[in-house]
Amino acid sequence: MKNVFIVNPKAGSEDNLKLVKRKIAEAGIEDQCDIYVTLSKGNATIFADEYILNHPDEEIRFIACGGDGTICEVFNAAVHRQNVSVSVFPCGSGNDFVKVFGGPERFSDLKKIIEAPAKKIDVMRVGNRYSVNVINFGFDTTVAIQVNEDRERTGKGSKSSYTKGIVKALFTSMKNHFKVYADGELLDTNGVSLLCTLGNGQYVGGSFRCSPRAVLDDGLIEVCLVKTISRLKFIQLIKSYKEGTHLDNPELQDVLIYRRAKKVDVEAPEGFAFSLDGEIVYQNKFSVEIEEKALNLAVPE
Numbered sequence: 001m002k003n004v005f006i007v008n009p010k011a012g013s014e015d016n017l018k019l020v021k022r023k024i025a026e027a028g029i030e031d032q033c034d035i036y037v038t039l040s041k042g043n044a045t046i047f048a049d050e051y052i053l054n055h056p057d058e059e060i061r062f063i064a065c066g067g068d069g070t071i072c073e074v075f076n077a078a079v080h081r082q083n084v085s086v087s088v089f090p091c092g093s094g095n096d097f098v099k100v101f102g103g104p105e106r107f108s109d110l111k112k113i114i115e116a117p118a119k120k121i122d123v124m125r126v127g128n129r130y131s132v133n134v135i136n137f138g139f140d141t142t143v144a145i146q147v148n149e150d151r152e153r154t155g156k157g158s159k160s161s162y163t164k165g166i167v168k169a170l171f172t173s174m175k176n177h178f179k180v181y182a183d184g185e186l187l188d189t190n191g192v193s194l195l196c197t198l199g200n201g202q203y204v205g206g207s208f209r210c211s212p213r214a215v216l217d218d219g220l221i222e223v224c225l226v227k228t229i230s231r232l233k234f235i236q237l238i239k240s241y242k243e244g245t246h247l248d249n250p251e252l253q254d255v256l257i258y259r260r261a262k263k264v265d266v267e268a269p270e271g272f273a274f275s276l277d278g279e280i281v282y283q284n285k286f287s288v289e290i291e292e293k294a295l296n297l298a299v300p301e
Contacts, residue, residue, distance in 0.1 A: 001059040003033045003114045004051060006044050006074050008066030010151070011092040019091060020065050027111040044070055048077030052084060060084045061298060063113055067092015068133060072277035075123070076130050078295060085118035085296035093147075093161075094278070096203040097133045100216065101299055112300035120293035121216040124200050126286055129276060132295065134204045134211065135288055137266070137274035138176040138195030138226075142169035143205060144275040162206050166238075175228050178268035182223045182261035194226040194234075194255075198264055198288055202244070209244025219292045221264055225257040264288045 005024070007017050017037055024033055036051075038044045048062055060083060064074035071088055078084040088097065090104040098104055107113060124131040136144075146165030173194075180187045180196050197204065199211025199222035211222040224247070229237065233255065240246035247258055265287045266274070272284040 001061055001114075002055060003029075003061050003063065004048075005033055005035045005063045005065050005089065006048065006070070007035060007037045008044065008064075008070040008092075009037055011066035011070055016065055016091050020089065023089070023110050027109070029111055029114060032114060038066075038070070038073075041069075042073065044073035045077045048074055052077065052081060056083075058083065061114060061118075062086045063089050063110075065089045065091055067278070068094055068096050069278045071097050072130075072132060072279065075132050075295060079123055079130050079291070080294050081296075085298050087113045087116065087298040087300075089113065094206040096206065097201050097277075099203040099209075100201050100214070106300055109300060113298065116298040116300045118296040118298045119217070121295050121297045122200055122219060123291045123294050124198065124221060125289050125291050126276060126281075129281075130291070130294075131198075131200065131276045131288075133199075133201035133277045135198040135274060135276050136195065136204060136210070137178065137268075137272070138193060139169045139173045140195050140197065140204065140210075141273050141275045141280065142173040144278060145273070145280055147278070148280055170231060170234070174231070174234075178266055178272065180223070180225055181265040181267075182221075182259040183263055184265075185259070187223070187225050187257045187259065188227060190227070192228055194228055196223070196225045196266075198223055200290075208242050210241060212244035212247060216297075217293060219290055220260040220262065221288060221290050223257075223259045223261055223264055227255045227257070229255050262290050 062074050064071045078086045088107050095104050143165030147161040150161040179191050197210040199214040202211045202214045204210045214222040240249045268284045273282045
């Protein structure tokens with residue numbers, strides 16, 4: 001099997017290429033690995049697609065070395081590819097996707113990563129794009145836009161950007177116009193909400209457990225819509241939202257709408273933006289569908 005480490009040099013705060021090379025040497029697996037360094041946004045998907053086409057009869061394992069954006073790019077190339085599996089060496093600022101497995105520590109041993117068996121997981125499809133973790137919009141997207149702007153300006157991700165984004169959203173994004181249909185059911189006829197998350201994974205924003213009941217291979221999207229609330233109520237919500245207890249908190253049930261669905265349709269005004277695993281997409285009408293067991297993911301035991 002070919003093991004290809006795809007490294008995003010701009011994720012996180014370390015020199016990721018230097019880190020990956022050191023870890024490969026420490027594991028003694030230099031002769032089993034290739035390394036590719038991404039050149040720009042979207043380059044990981046392009047490279048992985050071309051690599052697959054050039055090795056049609058070989059087993060390939062791509063290891064995404066970066067944050068959630070890098071994971072999304074690499075994984076997108078591997079969806080529905082029977083001879084391709086993927087894994088992660090987390091070195092981003094948030095590392096949200098791997099938290100469902102216990103956190104980055106589980107993916108710290110590169111020898112275990114290349115030897116791990118692959119299991120099939122679901123992905124969420126939006127047009128010709130795939131999300132493996134979370135799609136969110138409303139308040140959360142304002143936060144994500146701030147994080148991305150800081151990354152573009154500084155060249156690196158930063159956890160402080162999430163806090164900065166939350167402060168900004170408290171003043172600009174408490175009321176957001178959109179309608180959400182879960183398997184055809186309109187969730188809130190008012191059409192004005194704080195936020196909505198569509199979860200395949202569980203975590204977003206570096207530390208918020210937005211979809212605590214999500215399972216990567218259950219064939220369902222976890223949908224949680226939060227109605228408009230006061231800033232005081234928001235402070236109460238955010239603690240539970242971070243801990244992942246919001247769905248069971250009796251004091252929040254009047255502001256939450258929770259469903260599980262196979263398809264979610266969203267309608268919003270022109271200029272609407274949503275976040276797909278951290279990437280900002282501007283689209284005011286879109287559908288999200290679950291693609292069951294479409295990706296081979298290797299998770300170290």
